[in-house]
Amino acid sequence: MKKICFISTIPLTLKTFVLKTAIYLHENTDWDISFICSEDEDFAQELPEYIHYFPVSMERGIRISGIKAMMQMEKIFKREKFDLIQYSTPNASLYAALAGKLAGIPIRLYCQWGMVFVGFKGIKRQIFKCVEKSVCGLSTWIEPDSISNLEFAHKEKLYPQRKASVIWNGSACGVNLEKFDISKKIQYREDIRKKYGLTEESFVYGFVGRITRDKGVNELLGAFKKLSENNPNIYLMMVGTTENDFTVDEDLFAWSKKSNHVVYTGFTDVVEQYLSAMDTYILPSYREGFGMGVIEAEAMGVPVIVSDIPGPVDAMIQNETGFVVKKGSIERLVNAMEQLYENENIREEYGRNAYNLASTKFEQKELFNKILLDRKKLLGQ
Numbered sequence: 246m247k248k249i250c251f252i253s254t255i256p257l258t259l260k261t262f263v264l265k266t267a268i269y270l271h272e273n274t275d276w277d278i279s280f281i282c283s284e285d286e287d288f289a290q291e292l293p294e295y296i297h298y299f300p301v302s303m304e305r306g307i308r309i310s311g312i313k314a315m316m317q318m319e320k321i322f323k324r325e326k327f328d329l330i331q332y333s334t335p336n337a338s339l340y341a342a343l344a345g346k347l348a349g350i351p352i353r354l355y356c357q358w359g360m361v362f363v364g365f366k367g368i369k370r371q372i373f374k375c376v377e378k379s380v381c382g383l384s385t386w387i388e389p390d391s392i393s394n395l396e397f398a399h400k401e402k403l404y405p406q407r408k409a410s411v412i413w414n415g416s417a418c419g420v421n422l423e424k425f426d427i428s429k430k431i432q433y434r435e436d437i438r439k440k441y442g443l444t445e446e447s448f449v450y451g452f453v454g455r456i457t458r459d460k461g462v463n464e465l466l467g468a469f470k471k472l473s474e475n476n477p478n479i480y481l482m483m484v485g486t487t488e489n490d491f492t493v494d495e496d497l498f499a500w501s502k503k504s505n506h507v508v509y510t511g512f513t514d515v516v517e518q519y520l521s522a523m524d525t526y527i528l529p530s531y532r533e534g535f536g537m538g539v540i541e542a543e544a545m546g547v548p549v550i551v552s553d554i555p556g557p558v559d560a561m562i563q564n565e566t567g568f569v570v571k572k573g574s575i576e577r578l579v580n581a582m583e584q585l586y587e588n589e590n591i592r593e594e595y596g597r598n599a600y601n602l603a604s605t606k607f608e609q610k611e612l613f614n615k616i617l618l619d620r621k622k623l624l625g626q
Contacts, residue, residue: 247624248325250279252318252332252341254303256288262333262358262417262537264292269613270620271295279325281318282337303336315340322348328624329354333417335361339376342383352623355384357394357409358417359534359556364459378403386623390535391415393555412615415559416535419609425517425544427600433521433545441508443480443522448586451523451547453484453516453538454530456509458492461529461552461572466497466507468578472586473506479586481507484519520545524592525585528557529570529578536560540607543599548592550581560607566599 251267253259259282267278271293280292284300292298301317304310318340322330329352332341338355345353362373381387381398387409389395395411398404435445443449450469454460462483469481481501487493501507513519516538520526526542527550536557539549543560549567551557563569568584570577585592 246275246277247328247626248277248279249329249331249620250281250322250325250327252281252330252337254283254305254334254337256282256285258282258334260288260291263331265421265609266418266613266616267296268293269610270617273617274621279327281321281341301340303340305336311336311340315344318344319348322350328352329620331356333358335373335376338380342380346383352386353384354623355380355387356417357381357387357389357398357534359532360394360398360403361532363397363532363554374401374403381408384408388412388619389415390417391556391559393559394534397555412619413612414606416537416540416607416612418537419607419612420537420540420544420603421609422544422604425520425541425603427544427546429517430521430545433518437518437522441482441510441522443508446478448476448479449482449523450479450525450527450582451482451484451520451542452527453519453541454528456483456485456487456493459531461531463494463497464529464573464575464578465527466494466501467575468582469507470497470500470504471575471579472582473504476586479506482510482519482523483507484510484513484516486512516541517545520547523547525550525567525582527578527582528552529572530554530557531572533557540603543603544607546596546600548585548595548599550578550585562598562602566595566602 251263259280279297281299281301283303289298299321301314303314322344327350330345330350331354332338333356360377362370362377365373381404389411392411399406456462473479520542526547528536528539529552533556539557539560542549549561551569552572553569554572558569561567568581570581
């Protein structure tokens with residue numbers, strides 16, 4: 246029986262991107278499965294009884310407390326003698342890679358779901374790039390979740406080409422077509438629009454994610470503000486929570502909160518219903534690993550607009566399921582938003598193409614099977 250352990254800084258990452266994969270592995274193997282992340286009693290209660298949970302306190306950012314977290318992990322690794330550890334998110338990856346090396350874990354798998362240094366400039370970028378390169382060096386195998394991020398990593402000389410690969414067409418966990426069920430779109434659309442006082446004639450742009458600068462929220466709000474001056478029938482639905490370290494432009498945010506055309510919904514675990522209410526999904530991020538929201542929107546037949554960064558460009562097809570715009574450009578974003586608003590035929594065509602792409606290239610169960618085969622190969626089975 247093989248023993249594997251999944252590590253992430255916060256429970257939400259494991260719950261969102263890893264838990265269903267772990268359940269699939271349990272159902273199809275005799276492997277012993279463990280999770281490590283910061284302590285969360287509610288998360289612990291939600292886990293299946295066959296998943297072992299080892300809480301290790303990890304704070305975001307570079308902190309002295311990280312040494313303690315790394316030492317705790319090393320102790321757990323030596324005691325449990327895992328055959329494979331899989332880690333993601335910046336802090337957890339650094340601690341786990343170091344601890345795994347010191348504990349002699351034979352397979353140290355780094356799931357490179359985004360690179361934090363991409364969003365920085367100057368000396369800060371160089372420091373975080375060095376950290377990223379260290380994690381890659383300490384890992385025995387690396388799996389980015391998109392082809393473009395793999396190519397970017399090679400361009401940045403983070404690791405040799407022989408040390409990494411992307412599983413299937415990318416993404417951390419694919420899209421669950423039972424949850425993102427397009428046959429329920431009409432009802433979902435009607436329910437959510439009614440909830441927020443939006444008519445069927447209203448044109449709704451949408452965003453799902455953290456309300457933060459890194460997600461391109463300043464550009465999105467700026468573009469929508471400009472468009473709304475001459476288009477009284479358009480609305481913007483912002484689905485997600487604000488960061489504690491608030492980085493959105495204060496004036497823009499204040500304007501959006503006062504506007505009757507911007508809807509802030511907060512967090513939801515039924516995102517498929519909110520996506521159904523949108524006419525266009527927008528992800529103008531500065532950095533992403535893949536951009537799960539893109540394929541989730543596409544699965545509900547919604548055309549998309551994404552920034553020209555590694556990750557999201559692999560989740561869609563330019564001029565077939567939506568548009569790619571220059572990162573940080575309000576003008577380019579406005580142009581793309583206008584095109585989809587003004588041309589219903591293109592919008593409908595892109596929506597159909599979007600569903601076909603998501604359902605054939607990113608279906609969750611197919612991805613899970615390929616992950617299983619990959620892990621067996623890494624474990625020599």
